[in-house]
Amino acid sequence: MHIQTSPAFQRSVKKTLTSILVFVIVYMLLLIAAIGLTIALTYFGIHLIIEIPNLYIILFGAGLIFAGLTILFFLIKFIFSKNQNHTEGMFEITADMQPELFQMIHEVVQEAGTDFPKKVFLTQEVNASVFYNSSFWSMIIPVRKNLQIGMGLINVLSKQELKAIIAHEFGHFSQRSMKLGSYVYHVNQVIFNMLYNNESFDRTINRVTGWSNSLVITLWGAIYAIRGIQWILKKLYNFINKNYMALSREMEFHADEVAAHIAGSEAFSSSLMRLDFADHAFNEAVQFYFNRSSESLFPDDIYADHQNMLRFLAKKNSYEMKDGMPMIDLDSNLKYDKSKLNFENQWASHPSTADRVKKVRQLNIVKAVEEDSPAMDMIKDKDKVISEISDFLFKNLFLEDEGPNANIPIVKLGADEFIHKYELAFNKRSFDKVFNEYYNLVTPVISDYEKIDLDGNIPERSYFSDEDTELSYELQALRQDIGTLKSIQAKEIGVKTFDYDGIKFHRKAIPELLERxxxxxxxxxxxxxxxxxQIFKHFHHLAKSKNMEQEFLEAHLQLAAYDKIYEDQMNFYYELNNKFSYLNQVLDYNQIETFFIEFKVLELRLKKELKELLEYPGFENELDKKYVENLKKYMDKEWKYFMVSAYVDENIMILREAMEALPYLIYQRYFLQKKKILAIQADLM
Incomplete structure (x- = not known):
């Protein structure tokens, strides 16, 4: 099989290689300069030590030598680094263990014209990928790839669809032109490592500067030199990466075409459109058990739960089912995506799913398949595989040796019981379907309703039609488009031209477009x-006719009151998070200690906000008991986050969890008060 690369792919390769060549030239000039500087500093340092054998001069001379070597090492350290992929949670399989799956992989690599993977792993995910441990030497010495296939992926595809996904992964390495793309990837990784993976390097510099003031003086010079080098290289890296992202998108299209030639256009496009939805369904199933950890629930078969979740969510979204699988159409999300703005994201590594599906369907490659049964039928000893994956996936749920859950026996949950419990929980956090998703984006807050003529004429019409719901989504999309256009205008998004509502615009035309x-x-x-x-007046009229006016108005008043403090609470969370991000920098001990002293004021307010939120009556039967106990434990104690010369990681984790609890509780309180109003309105209908 030979697939001709597109002109766009060839242009992207040329641009990327040209940008890398520019980088190499600049890098070699910097390296030559660094070698010259190191030789000069070493000569001068040794000369000082010999001529003036004084302790301080010896340290200063040693500092000069070390400064030169530091700059040089910074420029060559990538040679010694290695990109190591961890295989925890992956289960290696062999042909004896999974003969049918290996037979499929053999067919794919033979048709794609590439090598069989070094190792094959099963994971829990709704995904498949090729991975390998790479280093600088990978550009010279070929590296055999490993293949990982998620059981969540196998669970939602037919055999032919799974073959298409695997073919896509090996399509990246199937032809000489694609191997050039792989080479570019390695070069890009080397550059990224040199510029951004500097944590251990920075820690070493910090330790050395603590030894002597003489070393500090010389090393500060080296540090400023390195910062100058980084500034130059980062500018070049952005230029290279922009071209590489364009190449990466073309590589995806090419690998898609390989998949279509091997398994057919329909098999690949249908599987591609289902993946995001299936991944969401799997995450929902897994999260259900983590949210109910205090009940010690454990899935009898997490992938049977996954199947039930797919069917449940497909029904909620009105997706057609075929052979037990939801059929996702390109138009499925148009109800929610009303944006009229379209431009090529130059920093995206993948094209959009819609663009990929359209291109694959244009190929219209048909592959005859006698019988296309579920891919899960291929898995040998399925129950054993699922059990091993489940044990790993949920291992952290049952590690307590003491506490309220220590002696609670694990309860195995069958698939039918799981979906029943999930549906009950889903309905608790959803609004009544009679509102047709209108209130997903709209809040029924009416300010100063006392000034409204509640007894005035009410239009005779039905509410919550598709047109009513679409109005809220159109307004949301319009506001998002305005924000994006402002970012393009400010050159925060690097595009010069874009389409709006099917018409092409240049960046210069944005002010006029924004005004409109x-x-x-x-x-x-x-x-x-x-x-x-109108909706408020309509329901007020109904409430008054059924002697529920006071209950209706009180619910509105309560939400209106909380609506006024909601924004202030969220702004406090953003401030808290922004302050805490300061710790992401490399800091000395005094800076860290000073930070936590100043942070104490914010932490006092954090505890106060959490306490008030937990006292909200609506949370009484809503929050997990263990979750509440952990928050109260945090609020009732003074915590140390840094001692002597190290972070107290366990306490930092407790603080982070408390910080993340704040927006969750704020949103949940708002949701419950909003749902209270909507429950009253639903009863009035």
Whole structure:
């Protein structure tokens, strides 16, 4: 099989190789300069030590030598680094263990014209990928690839669809032109390592500067020189990476074409469109057990739960089912995606799923398949494999030797019981279907309703139609488009041209376009406000007729009151998170200690906000008991986060969990008060 690379692919290769050549030239000049500087500093340092054998001069001379070597080592350290992939949670399999799966892989690599993987692993994920341990020497010495296949992926595909996904992965390495792309990937990894993987290097410099003031003086010179080198290389790296991302997108299209030639256009496109939805379903199933950890629930078969979750969510989204699998169409998300702005994201490594599916379908490659049964039928000793994966996936749920859950026996949950419990939980955190998702983006807060003529005329119409719901999504998309256009105008997004509503624009035309869109935003917002007012008056009229007026108005008042403090609470969380990100830098001990002294003021407010939120009556039967106990444990104690010369990692983790609990509780309280109003409205209908 030979597939001609596209002109766009060939142009991307040339641009990327040209940019790498520029980088290599600049890098070699820097390296030559660094070698010359190291020789000069070494000569001068040795000369000083010989001529003036004084302790301080000896240290200063040694510092000069070390400074030169530091700059030189910075430029060559990538040679000694290795990109190591961890295989924890991966289960290696052989042909004897999974003969049918290996037979499929053999067929794929033979048709693709590439090598059989060095090792094959099964994981829990809804994904498949090729990976390998790489280093600088990988550009010279070929590296055999490993293949990992997720059981979650096998669980949602037919055999032919799985073959298509595996073919895509090996399509990246199937032809000489694609091997050039692999070479470019290695070069890109080397550059990235040299510029950004500097944690151990920085720690070494910090330790050495603590030995002597003489060393500090010389090393500061080296550090400033390295920062200058980094500034130059980062500018070049951005230029290279932009071209590499364009090449990466073309490589995806090419690998897609390989998959279509091996398994057919339909098999690949249908599997590609299902992956995100299937991944969401799997994560929902897994998260269900983590959220109910205090009940010690354990899945009898997590992949049977996954199947039930697929069917449940497919029904909620009105997806057609075929052979037990949801059929996702390209138009499925149009209800939620109303954006009219379209441009090529130059920093994206993958094209959009829609673009990939359209190209594969244009190929229209048909492969006859006599019988296309579920891919899971290939798995030998399926129950044993699922058991091993489940034990790893949920191992952290049952590690407690003491505490409230220590003596609670594990409860195995069958697939039917799982989906029943999940549906109950889903309905608790969802709004009644009679509202047709209208309130997903709309809040029924009416300010100053006392000034409204509640007894005035109410239009005779039905509410919560598809048109009503679409209005809120159109307004959201319009506001997002305005924000994106502002980023393009400020050159935060590096594109010069874009399409809006099917018309091509240049960046210079953004001010005029923004003026038009802002007027449209005001108009749509006013239309939505008027609709909300009509809905409020409609339900008030119904409440009054059923002697529920006081209950209806009190619920609105409570939400309106919390709506006023909601934004302040969220802004505090953003401030808290922003302050804490300061610790991501390389800091000395005094800076860290000073930070935590100043952070104490914010932490006091964090504890106060958490305490008030946990006292909200609506949370009484909503929050996991273990979750609440952990938060109370945090609030009732003074914690040390840094002692002598090291972070207290366990306490830092407790603080992070408390910080992340804040937005969760804020949102949950808002949701429950909003749902209270909607429950009243649903009863009135």
């Amino acid at each position: 869109l802002k007027k449209e935003e005001v108009s749509k917002a006013a239309e939505l406000d008027e609709l909300n007012m």
